[in-house]
Amino acid sequence: MKILLSEHAGFCFGVRRAVELLEKEILRGEKEIFTLGHIIHNEDFNESLVRRGVKNIEVGDLDTLPEDALVFVRTHGIPLPVIERLEEKGITYLDATCPFVKKIHSIVQEEERKSLADGKETVFVLLGDCNHPEVLGIVSCAKRFPVVVISGLDELERYAKNASRDAYHIFLSQTTHSVAEWEKCCNYAKDAFPNTVFYDTICNVTEIRQKDVRVIAEQSDLVVIVGGMTSSNTKKLVSVSKEICETVHIRNAQELPRKKLKKKMTVGVSAGASTPDSVIKEVIETMSEIKNDEMSFEEMLEESLKNSKKRVGEEVTGIVTSVFSNEVHVDLGTKHTGILPSSEVADSETNLAASFHVGDEITVMIQKYNDPEGIVMVSKKKVDARANWSKIQEAYESGATLSGKVVSVIKGGILVAEENATYFVPASLTGAPKGASLDPMMGQEVAFKIVEIDPVKKRAVASIREVLREEKKALEEKFWAEVEVDKVYTGVVKSITSYGAFVDLGGVDGMVHITELSWKKLKSPAEVVSVGDEITVFVKEINTETRKISLGHKTEDTNPWKILPEKFQAGDIATVKIVSLTTFGAFAELIPGIDGLIHISQIANRKIANPADVLAIGDEVQVEVVDINYETRRVSLSMRSLLQDEEPAEEAAAEEAPATDAE
Ligand code: SF4
Numbered sequence: 001m002k003i004l005l006s007e008h009a010g011f012c013f014g015v016r017r018a019v020e021l022l023e024k025e026i027l028r029g030e031k032e033i034f035t036l037g038h039i040i041h042n043e044d045f046n047e048s049l050v051r052r053g054v055k056n057i058e059v060g061d062l063d064t065l066p067e068d069a070l071v072f073v074r075t076h077g078i079p080l081p082v083i084e085r086l087e088e089k090g091i092t093y094l095d096a097t098c099p100f101v102k103k104i105h106s107i108v109q110e111e112e113r114k115s116l117a118d119g120k121e122t123v124f125v126l127l128g129d130c131n132h133p134e135v136l137g138i139v140s141c142a143k144r145f146p147v148v149v150i151s152g153l154d155e156l157e158r159y160a161k162n163a164s165r166d167a168y169h170i171f172l173s174q175t176t177h178s179v180a181e182w183e184k185c186c187n188y189a190k191d192a193f194p195n196t197v198f199y200d201t202i203c204n205v206t207e208i209r210q211k212d213v214r215v216i217a218e219q220s221d222l223v224v225i226v227g228g229m230t231s232s233n234t235k236k237l238v239s240v241s242k243e244i245c246e247t248v249h250i251r252n253a254q255e256l257p258r259k260k261l262k263k264k265m266t267v268g269v270s271a272g273a274s275t276p277d278s279v280i281k282e283v284i285e286t287m288s289e290i291k292n293d294e295m296s297f298e299e300m301l302e303e304s305l306k307n308s309k310k311r312v313g314e315e316v317t318g319i320v321t322s323v324f325s326n327e328v329h330v331d332l333g334t335k336h337t338g339i340l341p342s343s344e345v346a347d348s349e350t351n352l353a354a355s356f357h358v359g360d361e362i363t364v365m366i367q368k369y370n371d372p373e374g375i376v377m378v379s380k381k382k383v384d385a386r387a388n389w390s391k392i393q394e395a396y397e398s399g400a401t402l403s404g405k406v407v408s409v410i411k412g413g414i415l416v417a418e419e420n421a422t423y424f425v426p427a428s429l430t431g432a433p434k435g436a437s438l439d440p441m442m443g444q445e446v447a448f449k450i451v452e453i454d455p456v457k458k459r460a461v462a463s464i465r466e467v468l469r470e471e472k473k474a475l476e477e478k479f480w481a482e483v484e485v486d487k488v489y490t491g492v493v494k495s496i497t498s499y500g501a502f503v504d505l506g507g508v509d510g511m512v513h514i515t516e517l518s519w520k521k522l523k524s525p526a527e528v529v530s531v532g533d534e535i536t537v538f539v540k541e542i543n544t545e546t547r548k549i550s551l552g553h554k555t556e557d558t559n560p561w562k563i564l565p566e567k568f569q570a571g572d573i574a575t576v577k578i579v580s581l582t583t584f585g586a587f588a589e590l591i592p593g594i595d596g597l598i599h600i601s602q603i604a605n606r607k608i609a610n611p612a613d614v615l616a617i618g619d620e621v622q623v624e625v626v627d628i629n630y631e632t633r634r635v636s637l638s639m640r641s642l643l644q645d646e647e648p649a650e651e652a653a654a655e656e657a658p659a660t661d662a663e
Contacts, residue, residue, distance in 0.1 A: 001261065003287055004220060004268045008212045009280055012205040012233075012273035013319045013331045014075045014098030015040055017358070021096050022072055026052055031070035031092065034061070036082070037133055039074050040274030041228025044252060062089065070094060076133040077101045079140035099359025100175050100203045101134055107199050108141040111170050116144060121167045123148060125156070127185055128174030132232055135174050153184045160192045169196040175203040176233035176273075178240070179210055204361075205273055206233050208333060210240045216268035217244035222260065225249050226283050227272025234272030241270070252279055253286040261290050310334065310366045315383055320360040328356045330364060336376040340364055344379035385458075388421045392460050396450040401467055404448065406441045414438050416446060416462060423448065429463035475507025483508075483549070485539050491551075493533045501525045503537055503551060510549035512537055517553050519560050519593035529553075560593030561633060567591055568625050576637065578619045586611045588623065588637060596635030598623060605643040 011019065018039060025033055033054045038046050046056065054072075057065075059082055065071070070092050077097035086093050108124060115122040122145040128135040130149040139147045150156045171189055173182050179202055186198050217223050223241040227234030228251060241247040245268070248257055261267060267287065271280050310316050310332065318332040330338035342352055344367075356362070364378035365386075395402055404418030413426040425448060432438055452461040491503035491510070500513040518528050529535060541550040556562065568574060568590060576588035579595055586603065587595040598621075603614050615621070623637040 001264060001287070001290070002266045003284065004216050004266060005280075005284065006209070006212050006216055006268070006270035008205070008209045008333060009226070009269065009271035010273075010275055010277050012203070013321055013359075014100060014203075014205075015274050016331075017098070017321060018075045018096035021094060022049075022054070025070060025072070025094065026054065031068050032066055033070050033072055034065060035072045035074060036078055037074055037076070039072070040276075041231035041234065041272065042251070042274055042276060042279065043228065044279060045276050059085075062086065062091065065091060073097055074133075075101065077105065077137035078133070079137050081140060097137075098175070098203075099357075100201070101137070103359075104138050104172055104175070104199075104201045105141045107172065107201070108138060108147075108170075111197075112142055112145055115168060121164065123163070123167050123169050125150060125159070125169055125171045125185075125189070126174065127152070127172070127177050127182055129232060132174060134176075134232075138172070138174075150185070152178075152181045153188055156185050156188055156192075160188075163193070165193060166195060167193070169193040171196060171198045173200065173202050174232070175201060176206045176236060177202055178236050179207050180240075205333075206236065209233070209237060209270065209273070213237050213241050213268070213270045214244060216270060217241045217247070220245055220266045220268035221264040222266075223247045223268040223270065224256065224283065224287075225270055225272070226280055227251070227275045231272045231274055234275070237270055237272060241268075250283070253282040256283065256286055256290075258290055261287060312366050312368065314366050315363055315386075316366060316378075317361060317363045320356050320358055320362055323353055323356045323358065325352060328352055328362075330362055330378060332364075332376070332378075334376075336369065338364055338378040339375050340378050340380055344377075344381050346381050346384045388419070389458055392421060392450060392453060393455075396453050396460065399449060401447050401449055401470075402462075403445060406444050406446060409438045409442055414441055416448060416464075421460070423450065423460050423462035425462045425464055429461075429465045431465045431468045472507055479506065479508045480544070480547070483539060483542060485542060488536060488538045489551075490534060490536055493529050493531050493535060496525050496529065496531060498524065501529050503535065505537075505549075508547075508549065510537065510539070510551040512551045512553045516540070516551065519554050519558060560591055561630065564591060564594060564628065568628070570625055570627055572625045573642070574623055574625060574637075575620055576623055578615050578617050578621065581611050581615060581617060583610065586615050588621065590625070590635055590637070594635060596623070596625070596637040598637045598639055602626075602636075602638035602640045605640050 022033070022035075022039060025031065034057045035049070035054060036057060036059065038056055039049065040046070050056070062071070062085060071086060071094070073093060073095045075096060075098040111122070111124070124142050124145060124147040126135060126138060126147055126149045128149055129151065135149055139149065148159055150159060169189065171186065182200065182202055189196050189198070213223065213225070217240075223245050225234060225238045225241060225247060227237070227249070229249070234249070238247055238249045248260070250256060269280070269283065269287070316332050316338075318330040318338055320328055321331045322329040326342050328340040330340055332338045342350065345352070345355070362380065363383050364380050365382040367377040367379050369376045394400075402418050404416040404423070406414050407417045407422070408415040413424055414430060416423045416425055427438060428434075429451070430438060430441065432441065446464050447467045448462040448464045449466045450460045451463045451466060453459070489505045491505045493501050494504045494509060495502045500511050501517065502509050502511050514522050514525050517525055522528065535553060537551040537553050538555070539549060540552045543549070574590060576590055576596070578586050579589050580587045583600075585597050585599040587597055590596045600608065600611055603611055608614055621639055622642055623639050624641045626636040626638045626641065628635050
């Protein structure tokens with residue numbers, strides 16, 4: 001006879017945790033311990049507790065407890081009113097409700113809170129055994145909305161006949177219910193109730209065991225399931241196995257069907273989540289005795305261990321069972337306890353207690369086995385790195401834009417950190433001007449793209465310039481879609497040449513010709529603008545083919561020929577500044593942008609050979625505005641008309657020079 005032992009037989013995480021908590025309290029010996037219902041569905045185990053002074057009570061017994069009593073709440077949890085009663089009476093209690101069951105309590109309470117806030121008509125549908133203590137505890141968490149408990153699809157169909165189709169239905173399951181039944185109910189409910197949310201709350205221990213027992217049943221002539229007769233998960237294992245193979249449900253070795261076993265070639269063995277290892281061991285040893293040429297329990301266990309050992313480098317999802325300051329213990333569903341040291345967490349500075357909690361699901365990578373101690377070192381850092389690398393590859397292939405913080409300036413570039421990855425950005429791809437210091441980028445949040453990856457060294461090169469280039473292109477496209485003649489922009493002077501100034505309009509540069517900068521005649525644009533100045537410009541011309549834009553800066557509002565009439569009329573006296581000298585006279589600025597001519601004959605009350613004999617550039621003199629010609633845009637000024645004649649004035653030069661002005 002060949003015996004196939006399920007690698008997932010025996011205490012699950014929740015039961016082991018509860019038993020360990022109880023064991024600690026017994027050893028402490030400070031209180032008289034009372035369990036609210038049996039801790040596990042195993043008669044032998046429960047009897048051993050009684051022998052050690054632990055008493056099993058019902059809720060009705062709470063009134064008669066001694067003062068030093070400690071009430072122990074088992075993995076199933078208890079209804080909220082019972083907890084409230086314990087607290088009202090000041091009875092000390094230790095809550096060993098399995099974290100997976102607690103999670104269902106939280107879902108019900110949170111969904112109820114949200115439904116009340118949204119004013120939604122809500123019904124909870126719970127797949128489970130209506131008399132099971134876990135179900136009673138879950139039901140008690142919904143105070144305002146009904147909880148319909150169904151055992152399977154038949155009952156769901158009956159409920160659906162009279163139920164409100166439009167109500168918001170929330171589907172949950174008892175942790176140990178059948179996975180297949182849950183799937184059937186979900187498929188039916190999807191059509192029956194359009195407004196439905198499903199929480200798959202079946203414990204993965206249950207799921208794994210059910211899958212495992214199915215595999216064993218397919219290879220066996222008989223399956224033996226060991227566990228209490230009232231244990232829900234054990235009963236589920238029996239029913240799953242029975243669908244495939246002949247199955248017997250026993251509580252202990254004494255109940256083994258000896259005659260039947262002798263006729264079987266291959267016998268599978270599995271056990272419920274509350275069956276102690278000692279009971280499984282006895283069952284295997286008894287079976288071995290029946291066929292004394294079979295392996296011992298230790299050999300079976302070793303074989304099971306071998307089968308259950310995950311490969312080094314393999315990723316395994318387990319459950320956090322303990323959190324210490326320097327390491328986290330993980331139940332990997334095998335006989336080895338996973339040890340996750342803080343050095344194997346992505347950030348070794350992480351506060352483990354704040355980041356990991358008992359009952360959390362965690363995926364780790366197998367590193368190194370220590371068989372004598374029954375432990376295996378695991379790493380989360382490597383799992384994160386592997387996931388990260390997949391993400392990096394995806395971002396590289398899709399060209400996605402990522403964002404991160406500059407964490408270091410190194411030789412040749414900078415390092416940018418994003419979540420758990422660090423990228424090198426060469427100086428030429430930082431977007432900083434060539435040769436500029438990169439120090440000011442330190443600490444900045446930057447957007448970047450991955451432009452090169454090295455799958456062997458798991459390194460990625462990123463470019464900030466690429467993102468800037470794309471942003472610039474997008475701005476350009478937007479600009480060209482919106483630009484039109486006369487549109488006004490506020491731009492920044494980017495550069496100055498002898499013939500004009502280039503202005504950045506936000507992604508696109510335009511040119512303001514020197515003559516468009518000012519109404520004054522300029523020798524250089526630098527007389528009125530500097531690089532970095534913010535100036536207002538308007539579009540004069542657009543060439544969409546060459547993508548060139550001519551801009552104007554001076555406007556009619558600042559046209560001096562429009563301003564002049566408000567300031568001066570012919571006959572007015574003005575103080576002006578000499579701006580240039582010629583042989584036939586001197587030009588003086590009347591108002592900014594308009595220069596008038598003081599003809600040589602009008603400079604003094606005597607004959608002079610050269611204007612420079614009397615005037616110098618920069619002199620301020622008083623003049624009379626003799627004439628303003630708006631058509632020819634010329635202004636004639638006279639100093640002489642304000643002076644007393646010393647001698648008869650010479651006739652004006654035979655050929656009069658032009659009375660000129662500004663442009
Ligand atoms: S079977 Fe799952 S839910 Fe139940 S006690 Fe064990 S770990 Fe918790």
